Amino acid sequence: MTRYIIRRLITLIPTLLGVVFVIFMFQRLIPGDPAVAMLGEHAAQENVERIREQLGLNRPVFLDIDALREGDFAGFFDSQFILYLGRLLQGDLGNSIHRRIPVAETLALRFPATIELAMLSMFIAVLVGVPVGIASAARRNSVLDSVSMIGSLVGVSMPIFWLGLMEIMLFAVFLQWLPSGGRVSHAIELEAVTNLYIIDSLLAGNMGALVDALKHLFMPVVALATIPMAIIARMTRSSMLDVLQEDYIRTAHAKGALERVVLFKHALKNAFLPVITIIGIQTGSLLAGAVLTETIFSWPGIGKWVYDSILARDYPIVQGGTMLIAFVFIFANLLVDISYGFLDPRIRHE
Amino acid sequence: MADSTPEDFNSIDFAVREHRSLWVDAWRRMISNNTARLGMAIVAIFILSAVFAHYFWEYDPRIDIDYSLKLKPPNLVATEDIASIHPFGTDKLGRDIFRRVVHGGWNSLRVGLVAIAISLSVGGILGLVAGFYDSMPLFKTERIFLLGGIGLALGSLSAWIAGQPLQMIFFAGLGISSAYWDDLLKGKRLRMLLFALLGALVSGMLGFLADPYIGIVCAVLGLLIGWILSLPLGGQTLSTIIMRVMDILLAFPTYLLAIAIVAFLGPGLEKGMIAIGVVGIPIYARLVRSTVLSVIQKEYILAAQATGEGHGRIIFRHIFPNTLSPVIVQTTMGLANAILSAAALGFLGLGAIPPEPEWGSMLGASYRYLASGAWWAVTFPGIAIMLSVLGFNLLGDGLRDALDPKLQI
Numbered sequence: 001m002t003r004y005i006i007r008r009l010i011t012l013i014p015t016l017l018g019v020v021f022v023i024f025m026f027q028r029l030i031p032g033d034p035a036v037a038m039l040g041e042h043a044a045q046e047n048v049e050r051i052r053e054q055l056g057l058n059r060p061v062f063l064d065i066d067a068l069r070e071g072d073f074a075g076f077f078d079s080q081f082i083l084y085l086g087r088l089l090q091g092d093l094g095n096s097i098h099r100r101i102p103v104a105e106t107l108a109l110r111f112p113a114t115i116e117l118a119m120l121s122m123f124i125a126v127l128v129g130v131p132v133g134i135a136s137a138a139r140r141n142s143v144l145d146s147v148s149m150i151g152s153l154v155g156v157s158m159p160i161f162w163l164g165l166m167e168i169m170l171f172a173v174f175l176q177w178l179p180s181g182g183r184v185s186h187a188i189e190l191e192a193v194t195n196l197y198i199i200d201s202l203l204a205g206n207m208g209a210l211v212d213a214l215k216h217l218f219m220p221v222v223a224l225a226t227i228p229m230a231i232i233a234r235m236t237r238s239s240m241l242d243v244l245q246e247d248y249i250r251t252a253h254a255k256g257a258l259e260r261v262v263l264f265k266h267a268l269k270n271a272f273l274p275v276i277t278i279i280g281i282q283t284g285s286l287l288a289g290a291v292l293t294e295t296i297f298s299w300p301g302i303g304k305w306v307y308d309s310i311l312a313r314d315y316p317i318v319q320g321g322t323m324l325i326a327f328v329f330i331f332a333n334l335l336v337d338i339s340y341g342f343l344d345p346r347i348r349h350e
Numbered sequence: 351m352a353d354s355t356p357e358d359f360n361s362i363d364f365a366v367r368e369h370r371s372l373w374v375d376a377w378r379r380m381i382s383n384n385t386a387r388l389g390m391a392i393v394a395i396f397i398l399s400a401v402f403a404h405y406f407w408e409y410d411p412r413i414d415i416d417y418s419l420k421l422k423p424p425n426l427v428a429t430e431d432i433a434s435i436h437p438f439g440t441d442k443l444g445r446d447i448f449r450r451v452v453h454g455g456w457n458s459l460r461v462g463l464v465a466i467a468i469s470l471s472v473g474g475i476l477g478l479v480a481g482f483y484d485s486m487p488l489f490k491t492e493r494i495f496l497l498g499g500i501g502l503a504l505g506s507l508s509a510w511i512a513g514q515p516l517q518m519i520f521f522a523g524l525g526i527s528s529a530y531w532d533d534l535l536k537g538k539r540l541r542m543l544l545f546a547l548l549g550a551l552v553s554g555m556l557g558f559l560a561d562p563y564i565g566i567v568c569a570v571l572g573l574l575i576g577w578i579l580s581l582p583l584g585g586q587t588l589s590t591i592i593m594r595v596m597d598i599l600l601a602f603p604t605y606l607l608a609i610a611i612v613a614f615l616g617p618g619l620e621k622g623m624i625a626i627g628v629v630g631i632p633i634y635a636r637l638v639r640s641t642v643l644s645v646i647q648k649e650y651i652l653a654a655q656a657t658g659e660g661h662g663r664i665i666f667r668h669i670f671p672n673t674l675s676p677v678i679v680q681t682t683m684g685l686a687n688a689i690l691s692a693a694a695l696g697f698l699g700l701g702a703i704p705p706e707p708e709w710g711s712m713l714g715a716s717y718r719y720l721a722s723g724a725w726w727a728v729t730f731p732g733i734a735i736m737l738s739v740l741g742f743n744l745l746g747d748g749l750r751d752a753l754d755p756k757l758q759i
Contacts, residue, residue, distance in 0.1 A: 018598030026614050065511055065564070076567075153747070157740035159690055159710075161697050162732035165717050169725055180721075285603045292605070292694055296717075307698060310613040322602070322610050330601050 004341045008334060019326050023319050024084050028061060059083065093320035098312060103320035107302060111324070112195035113183060114294070114301030118286040120198075121221045125229040126279060133236025133275075137244060138263055148233060155230030160289060164223040164296040171219060178215055181298035188212050220297045224289060228282040235278045239271040246270075273343060280336030284329030376675075379752040386748020392741030400455035409453050411705040416444035424726050439726035441716050443705075447727060450707040451734050457708045458738065461623050461692040461701075462685045468627025470681060473634030478673070480592040480635065481642025482665055483585030489661065493529040496588055501525025501579055508571040512557040512564050520552055521575055528579045542580045549576025593639070596632035604629050608691055612700040619708070622701045626691045630684060637680050641673040675753035682746035686739040693735045709735045 035051040036043065052058045060066075060079050067076050087094070093103040132152075136145040172180035184190065184197055188209045193200050198217075201209035243249065244267055252262045291303035298304070306321035370378075380386045403409070424439040438447035488496065505521025528545060554569030602610070611625035645651070646669065654664050695701035696710025704711060709731040716727035 014594060015597050015601055018594075019601050022598065022602075026610065029614055063511065065513075153743055154736075154740060157686065157690075157736055157743050159693055159697075159732060159735045159739070161694060162713060162728070162735060165713065165720060165728050165732065169720055169728070173721060173723065173725075285605070287603065289603075289605055291609060292697070295698065307609075310609065311699070318610065318613060322606060325606055326602050329603050 001341060005338055008337050012330065012334060015330060016327070019323070019330070020085065020088065021081075023323050023326075024081060027315060027319060093323070094316040096309075096317050097314045099314075103316050106305070106317075107320055107324055109195070110300060110302050110305055113299060114287060114290050114303060116196045116198065117217070117220055117224060117293070117299060117301060118283065118290055120217060121224040121286055122228060122279070122283050124221060125225040125232055125282070128225075129229040129232030130236050130275065133233040134240055134263065134268065136233070136237045137240035138259075140241065145237075149237070152230035152233045155226050156234070158226055158230075160223050160227060161292045161296055163226060164219065164293055167219045167223060168296070178218055180219075181216075181296075183213065183216050183300060184209065185212050185216075220293050220299055223296070224286060224293045227289070228279075228286060231278055231282060232275065236271070236275050239274045240267060243267045243271040269343075273340065276339055276343070277336055280332045280339075284325075284332045287325050287328055376749075376752040380748050383748050383751060385744050386752065389741050389744025389746075389748055392737060393745055396455055396738045396741060397459065399452055400459050403452045404456045407449075407452070409449060409707070411445075411450075411453075411707055416440075418444060420444045423724075438730040439724075441712070441727050442719060447712075447730055450712060451709065451730055454707040454709045454712060454731065455734065455738070457619060457702055457706065458689050458692055458710075458735070461619060461626065462688040464623040465626035465630065465688040465692070466681055466684050468624065469630025469634050469684065470677070472627075473631040474638050474677065476592050476596070476631070477635040477638025478642060478665060478670065480589040481639035482646065482661070482669065484589035484639070484643060485646050486585055486661065488585050490529065490532070492661065493532065493584070494526050497525035497529040497579060497583060498522045499525070500583070500587075501575070504575045504578065508553050508557070508568045508575070511571070512560045512568050514556055514560065517553055517556055517568070520556070521549070521572075521579070524549060524552075524576060525579045532582070542577055545580035546573045546576040549573060549579070589639075592635070596635045599628075599632045600636075602629075604687075605691065605694060608695060609698065609700060612695055617700045617703060619702045619706065622692055622695045625695070626688050629691070630688070633684070634677070634680065637676060638673055641676050642669055645669050645672045679746050679750040679753065682742055682749055686742035686746065689735065689742070690739050 035048045035057055039047055039051060049058075057080065062079050062081050064076050064079055067078065091104050093107070095102055096106070132148050136148050139145055168180050171178040179185065188206075190197060190200050190206065190209050191204060193203055197213040198210065201207075201213055249262060249267060252266050257266070287303075290299075290301055291307050293299065294301045294304035295307050302321050302324065306318055306325075309315075309317035309321070380390075420440065420442060422436060422440045422444075424437055425435060434446075436446050436448060438451060441447055441450070499522075501521040501524050502518055505518040508521070509515055509517035524545065534541065549572035550569045551572070553572030553575075554565050557568030558565030599607070607629045608622075608625040611628060612621055615621040615625065651664065651668055654668050659667075692701055692708075693710030693713070696708045696712075697714040699711065699714055702708035702711045704715060712731040713728055713735075716724065719727055
């Protein structure tokens with residue numbers, strides 16, 4: 001098993017490098033000089049030069065051929081890309097252009113908000129999607145099956161930003177039951193331990209804060225959970241139907257095993273591989289989909305920050321946020337692969 | 351059976367089963383399926399209304415402003431207050447939302463079609479090539495092209511360092527000769543040594559002409575490139591290279607990559623199409639590749655090979671038609687996704703540029719008025735997005751059932 005994990009980790013390296021390269025190239029492709037963007041159009045030439053020096057923008061992009069001509073091998077590799085890689089390894093994602101704060105620190109501060117939203121949504125999606133899929137497969141072509149499959153098709157087709165707006169219209173504008181945005185009301189004071197407000201409020205034993213946080217979470221979670229829930233339900237159903245046709249299921253029935261035992265013990269175990277794949281992929285997508293949900297609900301997570309930075313043309317933040325989300329996405333897929341190894345011994349011995 | 355004639359058998363055969371092609375069969379299965387019919391109807395309504403509106407219902411968004419009709423709720427009969435009929439109400443500039451929703455369909459469908467065309471053409475060809483050469487041995491001419499190309503690509507590095515384009519040509523030539531004399535010292539270490547030394551020597555000498563230090567670096571690079579070119583690279587190398595690049599693209603979550611591309615290209619409907627199209631490339635490449643891999647095991651491919659058909663002919667005559675059904679299904683569902691992504695980009699202000707009517711950007715422009723109770727301004731464009739996406743999804747589901755009756759799930 002360890003060898004399988006190590007092998008998966010090694011195959012990850014080129015992908016990670018590729019992602020870093022693509023994101024690095026984005027910066028090169030933007031028209032205009034980042035140093036000028038930082039200082040404004042009318043900055044003095046010497047200040048621009050100084051900033052360029054500080055950021056390493058005066059270095060060649062990949063390799064310094066002139067340094068090589070002078071026999072300076074260290075200088076040969078002293079380039080923007082290598083510099084960028086080096087900084088990245090130290091966890092330095094550069095500074096925000098407008099606010100001059102380190103991108104990495106703020107990302108770390110805002111990441112829990114996105115994680116809380118995404119994980120809770122995924123939890124709800126699995127909690128509802130998997131049982132619905134199993135029930136539909138077990139009672140194929142029943143009313144329950146038709147209703148849940150039409151419902152899931154509508155769910156897949158739902159623009160989540162529109163669903164969010166409809167929720168705000170219903171619960172916040174007309175009924176006024178729930179707050180329309182933010183993570184927590186201003187009046188609530190909560191000591192930040194994990195920055196996951198549900199856990200923080202439980203740790204502090206502050207029930208008022210917990211209820212308030214859950215009220216704020218409700219609408220964004222519903223919006224974000226809809227699509228994965230629908231996809232998981234469809235995937236579970238089709239995977240279960242596949243497995244239920246197998247001979248060993250008929251054998252289990254013939255031996256007189258209870259329907260419940262056949263479904264959950266015999267069938268579900270084998271039907272779960274594709275479902276896990278979908279859960280992994282969807283977890284990554286959730287983080288990206290959070291850009292839309294967070295924007296609508298003014299949720300102070302990474303997605304909203306990246307979006308605001310796109311509009312403000314603050315590219316280090318866009319790069320840093322994109323990289324973080326891409327890395328989480330890759331990591332989620334890695335976890336899926338590793339869980340394959342646990343669930344199906346054939347895969348790890350391949 | 352003595353008095354039966356061949357005609358009898360023909361008529362019996364005919365009575366049992368009229369000859370129908372795969373497509374006719376699939377069509378019959380599809381029109382007998384309720385959900386597929388519903389999907390077709392929705393898609394047809396959207397396409398027809400968008401096309402008719404575009405050609406026969408003139409609309410100029412640039413001059414469509416009437417502040418006296420600002421944010422009026424839907425009305426179906428003219429009153430004293432509102433003299434004109436607005437079934438979906440009006441938006442913040444007094445524009446008729448019904449009219450803009452109908453015209454917006456043209457833009458949304460256009461984005462979907464162009465984006466899918468980009469992802470399908472690029473991804474499909476890459477997937478075909480990757481899947482085919484993954485399990486087919488290369489012909490000598492193909493190997494010459496592959497190794498020549500690899501030599502050219504790798505050689506460009508040392509050519510760039512030394513500032514000598516000649517180096518690219520040299521490494522391309524080295525690759526070609528490695529492919530041409532592929533049984534020279536086959537499987538021996540000496541072969542690697544020969545090519546590596548040849549690469550190091552020539553590249554190093556050429557580099558030395560420019561500068562001694564550059565000569566050293568070029569020699570090291572030449573050693574490496576020569577070694578790579580001496581390896582018995584086959585179709586799998588090509589397939590691996592293609593799929594690795596696809597993996598990198600797939601590592602970015604869909605929405606995020608589209609948003610990032612548009613963020614760097616700048617907003618606009620055309621750039622949105624490109625972004626959504628690029629994001630879809632790896633999906634089609636993977637799908638086509640895996641379909642090709644399953645088709646290529648079949649006996650008829652072996653038969654085609656045995657009769658000496660060329661690779662191009664095998665790909666386009668025997669493999670391509672057999673990959674069509676999953677691709678058609680995925681394309682229909684992909685259209686739904688592309689419309690959804692385009693609307694998301696528009697909503698974030700990264701898609702169509704106002705005042706161009708587009709469903710997503712209509713939502714983005716009016717959701718701030720929700721608090722003042724203007725529910726109609728966000729409800730109807732959203733319903734249009736959802737219904738059109740649902741229509742394509744239903745159609746895709748029906749197509750899958752019709753084209754692959756074995757699936758039955």
